Structures are given as structure tokens and as C-alpha cells.
Amino acid sequence: MKKSFLKLAALMLVLSLALAACSSGEKTSKSNEGGNKSESQDGGTLTYAMEAEFKGLLDVNFYDGQSDSEILSFNTDPLITFDENIKVQPNIAKWETKDNKVYKFTFEKGVKWHNGDELVVDDWIFALETIAAIGPDHQRWSNVNTIEGAKEFNEGKADSISGLKKINDYEIEITFDKARANNLENIWYYPMNRNHFADLKGNKNIDDWLASDQVRVNPIGTGPFKIEKVIPGESVELVRFDDYWKGKPKLDKVVVKVIDGSLIVGELENGGVDMSAFHPSLLPEIKKMENVKIEEVPGLSYYYIGFKLGTFKDGKSVMDKDKYANKQLRQALLYAIDREEWIEEFFSGLGNPVNRPMPTAHWIAADNSELPVNYTYDPEKAKQLLDEAGYKDVDGDGFREDPNGKKFEINFAHYDTGNPTYEARAKAITQYWEEVGIKSNLTMTEVNLYYDQIEKDHESMEAFYGGWSTGADPDPWGLWGDDTVWNYPRWVNDKANELLKQAVDTEVVGTDQEKRKNLYVEWQKIFNEEVPALPIMELNDVYAISNRVEGVKITPVGMDDMHKWTIKQ
Amino acid sequence: MLKYTLRRVLAMIPMLFLISIIVFSLAKLMPGDSLGGEIDPANTDPEYIEQMREKLGYNDPIYEQYFRWITNFIQGDFGKSTRYKIPANEIIMERLPNTIFLSVTSLIITYVLALAMGIYSGRKPYTLGDNTIATANYIGLALPSFVAGVFAIYIFAFHLGWFPSNGSVDVSVTEGTFEYWLSRLHHVLLPAFVLGLLNTASYTQFLRNDIIENSRKDYVRTARAKGTSESKIYNVHIFRNSVIPLVTFLGFDIVNLVGGAIITETIFTYPGIGQLFLTSVTNRDYSVLMTLTMMFSVLTLVGNLVADILYGIVDPRIRLD
Numbered sequence: 001m002k003k004s005f006l007k008l009a010a011l012m013l014v015l016s017l018a019l020a021a022c023s024s025g026e027k028t029s030k031s032n033e034g035g036n037k038s039e040s041q042d043g044g045t046l047t048y049a050m051e052a053e054f055k056g057l058l059d060v061n062f063y064d065g066q067s068d069s070e071i072l073s074f075n076t077d078p079l080i081t082f083d084e085n086i087k088v089q090p091n092i093a094k095w096e097t098k099d100n101k102v103y104k105f106t107f108e109k110g111v112k113w114h115n116g117d118e119l120v121v122d123d124w125i126f127a128l129e130t131i132a133a134i135g136p137d138h139q140r141w142s143n144v145n146t147i148e149g150a151k152e153f154n155e156g157k158a159d160s161i162s163g164l165k166k167i168n169d170y171e172i173e174i175t176f177d178k179a180r181a182n183n184l185e186n187i188w189y190y191p192m193n194r195n196h197f198a199d200l201k202g203n204k205n206i207d208d209w210l211a212s213d214q215v216r217v218n219p220i221g222t223g224p225f226k227i228e229k230v231i232p233g234e235s236v237e238l239v240r241f242d243d244y245w246k247g248k249p250k251l252d253k254v255v256v257k258v259i260d261g262s263l264i265v266g267e268l269e270n271g272g273v274d275m276s277a278f279h280p281s282l283l284p285e286i287k288k289m290e291n292v293k294i295e296e297v298p299g300l301s302y303y304y305i306g307f308k309l310g311t312f313k314d315g316k317s318v319m320d321k322d323k324y325a326n327k328q329l330r331q332a333l334l335y336a337i338d339r340e341e342w343i344e345e346f347f348s349g350l351g352n353p354v355n356r357p358m359p360t361a362h363w364i365a366a367d368n369s370e371l372p373v374n375y376t377y378d379p380e381k382a383k384q385l386l387d388e389a390g391y392k393d394v395d396g397d398g399f400r401e402d403p404n405g406k407k408f409e410i411n412f413a414h415y416d417t418g419n420p421t422y423e424a425r426a427k428a429i430t431q432y433w434e435e436v437g438i439k440s441n442l443t444m445t446e447v448n449l450y451y452d453q454i455e456k457d458h459e460s461m462e463a464f465y466g467g468w469s470t471g472a473d474p475d476p477w478g479l480w481g482d483d484t485v486w487n488y489p490r491w492v493n494d495k496a497n498e499l500l501k502q503a504v505d506t507e508v509v510g511t512d513q514e515k516r517k518n519l520y521v522e523w524q525k526i527f528n529e530e531v532p533a534l535p536i537m538e539l540n541d542v543y544a545i546s547n548r549v550e551g552v553k554i555t556p557v558g559m560d561d562m563h564k565w566t567i568k569q
Numbered sequence: 570m571l572k573y574t575l576r577r578v579l580a581m582i583p584m585l586f587l588i589s590i591i592v593f594s595l596a597k598l599m600p601g602d603s604l605g606g607e608i609d610p611a612n613t614d615p616e617y618i619e620q621m622r623e624k625l626g627y628n629d630p631i632y633e634q635y636f637r638w639i640t641n642f643i644q645g646d647f648g649k650s651t652r653y654k655i656p657a658n659e660i661i662m663e664r665l666p667n668t669i670f671l672s673v674t675s676l677i678i679t680y681v682l683a684l685a686m687g688i689y690s691g692r693k694p695y696t697l698g699d700n701t702i703a704t705a706n707y708i709g710l711a712l713p714s715f716v717a718g719v720f721a722i723y724i725f726a727f728h729l730g731w732f733p734s735n736g737s738v739d740v741s742v743t744e745g746t747f748e749y750w751l752s753r754l755h756h757v758l759l760p761a762f763v764l765g766l767l768n769t770a771s772y773t774q775f776l777r778n779d780i781i782e783n784s785r786k787d788y789v790r791t792a793r794a795k796g797t798s799e800s801k802i803y804n805v806h807i808f809r810n811s812v813i814p815l816v817t818f819l820g821f822d823i824v825n826l827v828g829g830a831i832i833t834e835t836i837f838t839y840p841g842i843g844q845l846f847l848t849s850v851t852n853r854d855y856s857v858l859m860t861l862t863m864m865f866s867v868l869t870l871v872g873n874l875v876a877d878i879l880y881g882i883v884d885p886r887i888r889l890d
Contacts, residue, residue: 053840055652055654142617229741231736232663233840234736234840235736253741257735258735259838260735260837267727269727272734448599448601453600
């Protein structure tokens with residue numbers, strides 16, 4: 001009895017395997033579906049892979065995380081956009097202003113939502129009022145509370161935002177609570193379809209919005225592709241939106257999939273995936289593939305080595321630590337690092353050394369020729385500066401002591417996420433320093449603990465590696481001002497801070513972008529001379545794109561013109 | 570047996586309580602919290618983060634947070650996932666069917682293969698067939714699951730193209746149709762096989778060794794002398810005795826049924842409970858983490874109980890009381 005059951009079960013197993021192998025007309029490469037017209041470039045399905053799981057908040061007004069925003073870039077259009085130099089440009093809306101306090105926006109006519117409605121200014125008012133009603137619980141509150149009357153609306157003292165004046169269906173006048181140079185970059189520039197969310201209008205509880213089907217299951221936007229199906233944690237299917245206002249998109253479908261990092265290379269090779277960002281260390285393998293091309297885009301991130309110069313007390317930075325207070329010491333430590341070699345070794349050369357805490361792509365970035373020091377690799381200069389600063393080897397052990405003759409060691413820290421290249425590259429830094437005679441030790445710390453300790457000014461964090469990604473608003477106050485917790489080195493320089501304050505003060509710069517840029521350049525010069533943190537490099541973003549795909553445009557801000565992308569059948 | 574079961578169930582409660590305290594404290598002692606990863610200085614207001622911390626109660630002392638959590642938990646409120654922004658039990662229920670499907674398939678594959686190979690090896694020990702099976706099994710035992718997973722994908726999915734390499738179902742197939750279920754089965758076979766590799770190997774070898782040992786026992790000689798057919802001896806008498814260790818494994822497998830597939834799920838991007846558990850730890854999603862832990866603990870204890878009871882049923886020599 002048991003034997004025949006076993007035989008039966010084994011037979012069923014073999015059968016199901018055979019069935020599975022046979023029935024897969026759909027194999028791992030889905031690229032041959034859709035678009036039977038082989039004469040034109042129209043049609044086809046693009047398979048886009050990302051490594052990190054998406055959370056599923058697929059309405060732009062509630063998104064929260066990098067992966068969700070990548071999906072949203074296919075189905076959403078912002079009202080204003082940014083060019084390759086991160087300068088703001090009109091998109092669906094254009095604007096006029098005389099004083100940076102009152103703005104008049106004019107919308108394009110005939111922009112359609114995925115549900116057929118036409119986009120009008122009421123949709124933007126709806127989005128702003130929704131965020132204002134939810135108030136401080138909403139992540140974007142700080143992008144709405146600069147509008148006059150938003151706070152009163154949130155507190156229930158008014159039933160509309162006084163600063164929003166609808167002129168007609170396509171024109172709106174917005175008054176901010178005061179004139180600021182970055183009022184435009186800061187305002188929340190996405191609309192929300194008021195009919196789609198009619199049942200939630202005025203709801204102050206953000207949880208209701210986040211759990212709604214309109215955000216998770218059938219979100220809509222005005223972008224070139226509309227979301228058809230969501231399989232949580234795995235993939236999203238988007239189909240072409242024929243009435244897209246910039247023109248009918250060429251592709252039939254876009255499938256966004258989450259794929260584990262270890263499989264990206266294999267998937268690209270056999271055509272299962274058409275496009276994906278990848279980590280620089282995979283460059284050698286991807287370069288070898290014949291069916292894939294590489295797109296390198298200047299990035300918006302930069303990396304530095306910070307020194308703890310003080311502590312954060314009562315909301316202000318105070319420079320009360322003197323281990324790294326000597327400017328020549330810091331400058332020497334930067335001269336000692338061969339940044340070109342380091343980038344070549346650990347990032348496959350997909351980056352550039354940078355001498356200021358601002359990526360080169362940004363319009364306020366100072367040109368290298370304007371900066372006082374260029375810090376090209378010069379260990380002799382480093383040694384000379386250290387000698388001048390008084391760091392000499394007095395006891396003959398091969399390592400320098402501090403000016404008081406006491407032992408001097410750098411305790412360098414780097415975050416650990418499990419990626420093995422991190423430790424190697426951090427060790428390389430300590431080796432560069434030891435070559436100029438400074439004893440250096442390395443500690444790898446788990447990433448969450450790492451940032452916890454840096455934020456709390458823990459004594460084990462004295463020299464640390466970090467990085468930031470900049471956004472559209474150029475103002476670096478949030479990262480380097482003296483009252484912000486993100487200023488990890490706790491640097492305070494009165495002259496530098498004064499420049500940053502002036503750059504956002506409309507009484508000083510008015511609406512003159514050139515004046516603003518010059519103030520930021522002056523600030524960068526001071527930073528470059530003082531180096532409270534050593535600017536190390538900026539990374540380029542790299543994408544692997546199948547040769548079948550054409551017309552792809554990627555800027556430092558993200559993907560663009562998706563409606564023009566095509567796939568060869 | 571009823572008294573026995575009841576006693577065991579009652580003993581579970583203090584154990585669960587203790588587990589919850591330990592896991593909660595460990596989770597909270599981990600540095601960082603769910604908001605730490607959201608920091609994007611260009612877009613995130615530090616005031617917003619501070620406010621969220623206050624609201625979620627992260628600044629209160631640990632025992633206060635624990636007390637709040639345990640009172641909610643007992644009343645059925647499992648909390649809200651800070652990462653997915655929906656109630657914790659909703660996100661778990663969303664992922665649970667996938668994992669159950671994966672585990673049951675894996676279990677079926679494992680048992681069918683293990684029984685087939687084990688019986689064959691046991692009947693014909695020390696032959697070429699037996700040694701081949703043993704070699705294959707030891708390789709399966711030695712390979713860590715992530716290595717096995719990646720190899721399996723490269724061989725079966727990329728080179729041979731027999732199976733898809735990721736996901737639980739093809740996104741373009743409409744739900745509920747026959748095609749849909751076929752697609753799901755197709756996607757689950759490779760991860761189920763990889764998942765079951767380790768268990769298949771150990772079960773096969775256990776079964777084989779037991780069969781060989783039992784075939785030397787006296788009652789087998791007696792049965793032969795009485796004229797019972799070989800197949801009846803092996804498939805009824807010896808088998809029933811040899812299957813005892815496997816039965817105890819079944820109890821533990823109930824836990825693996827739900828929680829054990831973490832690495833396999835991650836490699837195959839198969840969204841299930843294992844992957845959910847891993848991300849909840851990395852992202853400090855305390856509600857989901859604690860709910861899952863309590864679920865796994867209950868399942869482990871229940872699994873142990875089931876194993877012990879089954880043991881009593883299968884082996885008449887054991888009396889439970």
C-alpha cells in the first residue's frame with residue numbers, strides 16, 4: 001500500500017516538474033511580450049529592476065522611501081522640474097514673481113489624469129489642503145507651512161488657506177508668509193486628484209490615507225504610465241497612458257521588479273531585466289556584457305571624512321574639542337590621501353575627487369579654479385604641514401607625536417553594513433595616514449549604532465566617514481549650520497554662517513540667482529580652506545541598460561522623458 | 570493524553586511571557602529606531618522626526634514601552650508597522666499565504682524524495698546506488714542555503730530556463746485563473762526545492778540508517794521465517810519503526826513551515842514571512858518584529874507538543890501521561 005502511494009507521489013512530482021518546464025512559454029525573459037508590430041519602434045515591455053523592496057505607498061503625496069519614488073517617476077509628473085544643474089524649470093506649471101513672496105502659477109491646459117479628469121489648479125489646492133489638514137504628522141508639512149494661512153487652516157481657525165487664491169481653472173496666486181529665496185524650490189509641487197480621493201477629503205488622520213486603496217492598490221497620476229497591478233514587495237506593472245500630455249508614450253508596458261543584488265548580473269545577461277542601477281563594484285562584470293550598455297550620470301552625493309570638533313548642546317554646536325582643532329593638521333590629512341587611486345580601486349573609477357561639500361552638477365558648486373586649495377595628492381606637502389604644525393616624531397618610533405610631545409593616534413570609524421569592500425577602503429585611508437607618519441586605527445561600527453553615536457557625540461567618534469545626498473534646494477544650512485543636529489563635525493564659523501544666512505535673505509539677494517551663487521561660492525571657499533571635514537569624492541550614478549532600449553534620458557535628478565523611450569522588438 | 574496536552578499548554582504561557590520580555594528588550598536595546606533610516610536632510614524636517622519619536626513613545630523608558638505593548642497585544646492590537654504604514658497583522662496576513670504555500674510545497678518535495686531515497690538506500694545498503702545517494706546528500710548538507718540558492722538560479726533559471734528566478738507569480742497574469750495558479754506553482758518549485766535540500770539530506774540518511782539497523786533485528790528474522798514477503802517486511806514492519814525520528818522532525822517542521830525560509834526568500838525575492846522578519850529587524854519595525862516573534866514562539870512550542878504527541882501515537886512503547 002505504502003509503496004504504491006510513494007510511487008504515485010513520485011510520479012506526480014516528476015509530472016509537475018515536466019508540466020512546469022513545458023508550460024513556461026513565458027520564461028525568465030519577458031521581453032518578447034506585447035507589441036506585435038515589428039515595423040515601428042512602438043510597443044514592447046521594459047523590465048526595470050531595483051534592489052530595495054518598495055513599501056507600496058504609490059501616491060506621490062504620501063511616498064516615503066527611495067524605491068517607491070522610482071516607481072512613481074513612471075506614473076507621476078511634478079508641476080515644476082529641475083534640469084541637469086538642478087535649476088528649477090517649468091513643467092506643467094510656469095511661474096512669475098516680483099518679490100519671492102507672491103507667485104502666480106499658470107498651468108498647461110489639457111493635462112489629463114489617468115482616470116480621465118483634466119488637471120486643474122483645484123487639484124493642487126486639494127493636495128496642499130490635505131497636507132495642511134494633517135499637519136505636523138505629515139512628512140511634507142514643512143513644504144506647506146511656508147504658505148500664508150496654512151498654520152491657521154491646520155489649527156482650524158480658517159476653512160481654507162488664505163495664501164492660496166484661485167484665479168481660474170489654470171491660474172493660481174500663492175502668497176508665502178514671508179519672502180524667501182527658496183520659496184519656490186521648497187513648496188510641495190505635486191497635485192492630488194480631488195475626485196479620486198473625494199471620500200477622504202479633510203481627513204486629519206494620516207493613517208486612513210496611508211491604508212487607503214487609492215494609495216496602495218489603484219493610485220493615479222498624470223505621468224506617461226499608469227499603475228495597473230501591484231504585487232506587494234515584488235513587482236508593479238504599469239501600462240501606457242495614451243492621453244499623456246507630452247505625447248503618447250512609445251512603450252506598451254513597464255514592469256518594475258525587485259531583484260536581489262546577487263542576481264542582477266545574471267538577469268541582465270540573459271535579458272530578464274532591461275534596465276537597472278548597479279553598484280560601482282560590479283562595473284568590470286557588466287562592462288564585459290555585449291548586450292548591455294552603461295550609462296554614467298553625475299550624481300548628487302558627496303562623501304567626506306569628518307572630525308568631531310565639538311558637541312551639540314541645547315540646540316547649538318559648540319566647538320569644545322581640541323584634538324583636531326589645528327587647521328594644518330586637517331589639511332595635511334587630506335593631502336595625504338591619494339583620492340584618485342582610492343576611487344579607482346574601490347569604486348571602479350566611477351567618481352571624482354571633490355574639494356568642497358557640494359556635487360559638481362549643482363548650479364551653486366564652486367569651480368575648482370575658484371577654490372583656494374586643490375588638495376591634489378601630495379604626501380610631501382602633508383609631511384611639511386605636519387612639521388610646521390608641530391607634529392613631529394620625537395621618540396623615534398616612526399610615528400609623529402602631538403605638539404606637546406604626547407602620543408597622537410587617529411581613531412578612524414567607518415560604518416558597517418555587511419558589504420566587505422567597506423572595511424578594505426577604510427583601511428586604505430588609515431594606511432595613507434600612516435605613510436605620512438600618523439598612527440591610525442580603524443573601527444568598523446554597525447551602521448545604525450554608527451549614526452546614533454555620531455549624533456550623540458559619543459567619545460569613540462572622533463574621525464568618521466560619511467556622505468550626503470543633496471536635494472534641489474541648494475542651501476547647505478541644514479547640514480553645516482550651527483543649530484542643526486546634522487552638522488556632525490559640530491563646525492562653527494561665524495563668517496561662513498553669516499554668508500549662508502545672507503544667501504536666503506531676500507533683502508540681501510532679492511531674486512538675483514547670481515548674487516546667491518556668489519555667496520555660496522564664498523562659503524565653499526571658507527570650507528575648502530578650513531576643512532572641518534575632508535571632502536573626499538562625489539560618486540556618479542551608473543545604470544546598465546539593455547541594447548534593445550533606446551532614447552533613455554537620465555539626469556542627476558532622475559529619469560526623464562520616459563514617454564520617448566523605445567524598445568527594439 | 571488529554572491531561573498531558575493540557576498541562577503542556579498551560580506551561581507554555583509563562584514561557585511565552587518570558588520570551589516576549591527578552592525579545593522586546595533585545596529589540597529595543599539595538600541602537601537606532603525605525604525613523605533613523607528616513608533621514609534625508611534635504612527633505613526631512615528634524616522636528617518632524619523628533620515629534621514622531623515622541624508620538625511613538627520611543628523616548629519612554631523600556632519597561633513603560635513594554636507594558637504598553639503587552640497590554641495592547643493581549644487585547645489583540647498588534648500595533649502598526651512603521652515601515653509599511655498599515656496594521657502589523659495586515660502586512661503579516663498579506664505575506665503569510667506565500668510562505669505557507671512555499672513551505673507546504675517544500676515539505677511535500679522533501680518527504681517524497683526523502684522517503685523514496687531513504688527506503689531505496691535502506692533496502693540496498695552499500696551498493697553503488699546507496700553511495701551515490703549518500704554523496705549527493707552530504708553535498709546538499711554541506712552547501713549553505715544561499716550558495717545553493719544562487720547556484721540553483723544560475724543553473725536552472727538562467728542557463729536552462731526551466732524556472733523563473735524571482736517573484737511569487739508573474740505580474741501580468743490575471744488573478745484566480747488556472748494560469749495564475751500554474752504560474753504560482755512554477756515560481757515556487759525552485760525555492761521549495763532549495764529550501765528542502767538540507768532536510769531532504771538529513772531525513773534520507775536518518776531513514777536509511779534506521780532501516781538498516783532494524784533489518785538486523787530479531788523480529789525481521791521471525792517474519793522471514795514465517796514466510797512474509799520481503800516487500801511487506803520492509804514497507805510495513807521496518808518502515809513503521811524507522812519512521813519514528815521523522816515523525817519528531819515533523820513537529821519541528823511546523824515552525825520552519827512559517828519562519829525558516831529567510832535566506833531563500835531573500836534570494837528568490839519571494840515575499841514571505843521570512844523576508845518580512847529580516848526587514849523588520851533591519852528597519853527596527855518593532856510591532857511586526859514582536860508579532861512575528863510571538864507567532865514563531867507559539868508555533869515552536871506547539872510544534873514540540875505535536876511532535877511529542879505524534880511520538881506517542883506512532884510508537885506504542887511510549888506512554889504519555
